[in-house]
Amino acid sequence: MRTPDPDIEAEVRFLATEEGGKSQPCRSGYRTTHNFGLDGTLTDALHVFPGVKEVLPGETVTTRMSFLAPQYQEGRLYVGFRFTVQEAKRGRKPTGSSATAGSPGS
Numbered sequence: 001m002r003t004p005d006p007d008i009e010a011e012v013r014f015l016a017t018e019e020g021g022k023s024q025p026c027r028s029g030y031r032t033t034h035n036f037g038l039d040g041t042l043t044d045a046l047h048v049f050p051g052v053k054e055v056l057p058g059e060t061v062t063t064r065m066s067f068l069a070p071q072y073q074e075g076r077l078y079v080g081f082r083f084t085v086q087e088a089k090r091g092r093k094p095t096g097s098s099a100t101a102g103s104p105g106s
Contacts, residue, residue: 004046004066005066006048006065007065007070007073008065009065009100010062010063010098011061011062011064012063012085012097013060013062014056014057014058014059014060015095015096015097016058017058018060020095021058021095022057022087024057025054025055025056025092026047027053027055028047028048029047030046030047031047032047032086033083033086033087034084034086035044035086035094036072036076036081037040042086043068043073044062044067044069044099045065045066045067045068045070046068047063047065048059048064048066049063050062050064069102079089080100080101082097083097085097085098
């Protein structure tokens, strides 16, 4: 599977199951929604976890994210910007918290 070039690299802490997070691990190719603070708008992104086979609930990982519609985030994100990972299957409840680390390779 060819993945698109990543738009950002971020550190994500997936909530533990007891905290309301997922009950199953995530793998590269995981696609979900994110709340970047735009009123009424969630942003879809594909996650790739370099060098990691799977990420368990409660773990923190570096992820490279490719946005489905990157134009909504142009000029908005910066190192330290915080956002939440959310899942439609869970009623749009947060499943993780993140802070951007910058552009991949920066």
